[in-house]
Amino acid sequence: xxxxxxxxxxxxxxxxxxxxxxxxxxxxxxxxxxxxxxxxxxxxxxxxxxxxxxxxxxxxxxxxxxxxxxxxxxxxxxxxxxxxxxxxxxxxxxxxxxxxxxxxxxxxxxxxxxxxxxxxxxxxxxxxxxxxxxxxxxxxxxx
Numbered sequence: 001x002x003x004x005x006x007x008x009x010x011x012x013x014x015x016x017x018x019x020x021x022x023x024x025x026x027x028x029x030x031x032x033x034x035x036x037x038x039x040x041x042x043x044x045x046x047x048x049x050x051x052x053x054x055x056x057x058x059x060x061x062x063x064x065x066x067x068x069x070x071x072x073x074x075x076x077x078x079x080x081x082x083x084x085x086x087x088x089x090x091x092x093x094x095x096x097x098x099x100x101x102x103x104x105x106x107x108x109x110x111x112x113x114x115x116x117x118x119x120x121x122x123x124x125x126x127x128x129x130x131x132x133x134x135x136x137x138x139x140x141x142x143x
Contacts, residue, residue, distance in 0.1 A: 026050045028069035030060035032078040047134050057081030076103045087118045098140045
């Protein structure tokens with residue numbers, strides 16, 4: 001069962017399982033497809049993450065400011081503001097959060113290089129098995 005604690009400037013959650021206590025990492029999932037977003041949310045929760053979500057890049061920027069996630073998993077093409085626009089705004093604000101891009105569109109090495117230049121940690125297809133997506137999130141956070 002998660003336990004809320006106050007860490008000075010923010011609140012966090014810890015997860016207690018038997019004799020093991022660990023801080024729950026917070027993930028922000030940004031995707032305009034509600035079915036895919038919920039699949040990622042539920043799987044992250046089952047894997048011990050606290051999860052918040054947004055349906056486009058603008059909401060994603062707002063959630064980063066309000067929620068201070070440890071990692072972002074984001075789609076690329078979304079209404080109102082794309083994933084790359086969101087990343088550029090976060091970069092301009094000096095926000096340094098690991099980002100995994102999940103895209104349903106065909107991508108090539110040039111597109112992946114563009115995202116890497118913007119500071120994206122990992123670039124995955126939405127066709128990647130869900131277990132591998134979660135594994136990459138954990139690996140990125142050194143969990």
